[in-house]
Amino acid sequence: MAHDPYRDFLRALPPESIVQRRVSLAPFTTFRIGGPADLLVRAGTPESLAAAIQAARSSGxxxxxxxxxxxxxxxxxxxxxxxxxxxxxxxxxxxxGIHFLDEVTVRAAAGVETFPDLILATVERGLAGLHHYVGIPSTVGGALWQNLHFLSPDRKRTCFIEEVLAGAEILTAEGERRRVGVEYFEFGYDDSILHHRADVVLSADFRLQPAPVEELRAVIRSNLEWRDERHPDLWLYPSAGSVFQKIDGIGAGRLIDEVGLKGHVLGAAGIFHKHANIIVNLGGARAAEVRQLMDLAQTTVARELGYDLVPEIGLVGEF
Ligand SMILES: Cc1cc2nc3c(=O)[nH]c(=O)nc-3n(C[C@H](O)[C@H](O)[C@H](O)COP(=O)(O)OP(=O)(O)OC[C@H]3O[C@@H](n4cnc5c(N)ncnc54)[C@H](O)[C@@H]3O)c2cc1C
Known part of the structure; x- marks a missing residue:
């Protein structure tokens, strides 16, 4: 019988784990692009997430x-x-996966979606702090990885999710399950310790401020309108948001626009016509086409403006 490279992994998993073989990853991404994973484990609780990670680590x-x-x-x-x-x-x-620990503190499992689930649950209770991030697709774990951010209601500063984070439970790179405070994460712009250590967030606690629900709803409306005007609608134009990092405070979109690539289409992928730092899937785009567009933006901006664009999105798997 052929050797199953995943036999040890499957044996190490708790028996109730949900595992699928050769599943296309496209539906599990906002780009709706990507080939199959050999195995996909659906970890719906902090316990099953920790168990799956441990099983993968121990079986190599x-x-x-x-x-x-x-x-x-x-x-x-x-x-x-x-x-x-x-x-x-x-x-x-x-x-x-959402539990209120007291009047102002909420604990959310890592796999909870910040929008709509966590934001709606907190806004309904008149709690401010997470409502700034309305309309941004993310899990709680991904939000900490990235230090999720968006403009303040007066658009004068950037709000970061670290501002309302009280602490988290993590599975450390060394396999220890423990609670850590906000300082552990060493947050920066689009950065946290999670980029540099193989720690996994299992759940996070957010400390919010009481506020009138109507005030929160006004911010939500205004932020959704702001996004509607500038960002592609995910259902019409699947994307992964901004593709490249800011350089010295200059938006990559401005540079890509300046070299005339806004609206450029390659196969079924295109540089979004309203925002040049976003690549959209126009229907059936392949990852290779997105990569070619990224390369084109990088080489053209370097040649004509002398800036090196650095990708902000992660590239996963085989291309
Ligand atoms: C239309 C659109 C608009 C966007 N607008 C914004 C915006 O305004 N502001 C902003 O900040 N971002 C924005 N983004 C980017 C994106 O929403 C964030 O980066 C988000 O936090 C990603 O979370 P995720 O759960 O999808 O993570 P994924 O994309 O699935 O993963 C990203 C990384 O996080 C890691 N990760 C996931 N879960 C955990 C965990 N539990 N523990 C440790 N690491 C983990 C993954 O391993 C991976 O390395 C936008 C994206 C889109 C598509």
Whole structure:
């Protein structure tokens, strides 16, 4: 009988784990692009997430931790290994992984989606702090990885999710499950310790401020309108948001626009006509086409303006 490279991994998983073989990853990303994972584990609780990661580590199989898939481009050949998807717990478990610890503190499992689930649950209770991030696709774990951010209501500064984070439970790179404070994460712009250590967020606590619900709803409306005017609608134009990092405070979109590539189409992928730092899937785009567009933007901006664009999105698997 042929040797199954995943036998040890599957044996190390708790028996109730949900595992699928050769599953296309495209539906699990906001780009809706990407080939199959050899194995996909659906981890719907902090316990199952920790168990799947431990099983992958102990059996030595290549693995990737996936959240909402909103900041990634998965290759057309998919991922040779195990993709562990951090998902929200079933509704039966309280509010689906969302628990209020006191009047102003909420604990959310890593796989809970910040929008709509966590934001709606907190806004309904008249709690401010997470409402700034309305309309941004993310899990709680992905939000900490990235230090999720958006403009303040007066658009004068950037709000970061670290401002309302009280602490988190993590599985450390060394395999220890423990609670850490906000300072542990060493947050920066689009950065946290999670980029530099293989720690996994299992759940996070947010300390919010009481505020009139109507005030919060006004900010939500205004932020959604702001996004509507500038960003592609994910249903019409699947994307992974901004593709390249800012350079010395200059938006990459401005540079790509300046070299005339706004609206440029290659196969079924295009540089979005309203925002040149976003590449959109016009229907059936391949990862290879997105990569070619990224290369074109990088070489043209370097040649004509002398700036080196650095990707902000993660490239996962085989291209
Ligand atoms: C239309 C659109 C608009 C966007 N607008 C914004 C914006 O305004 N502001 C902004 O900040 N971002 C924005 N983004 C980017 C994206 O929403 C964020 O990066 C988001 O936080 C990604 O979360 P995720 O769950 O999808 O993570 P994924 O994309 O699935 O994963 C990203 C990384 O996080 C890691 N990760 C996931 N879960 C965990 C965990 N539990 N523990 C440790 N690491 C983990 C993954 O391994 C991976 O390396 C936008 C994206 C889109 C598509």
């Amino acid at each position: 199989v290549p693995h990737f931790l996936l959240g909402r898939g909103a900041n990634l481009l998965v290759g057309d050949q998919g991922f040779r290994g195990v993709v562990i998807r951090s998902e929200a717990p079933p509704e039966g478990d309280g509010l689906g």
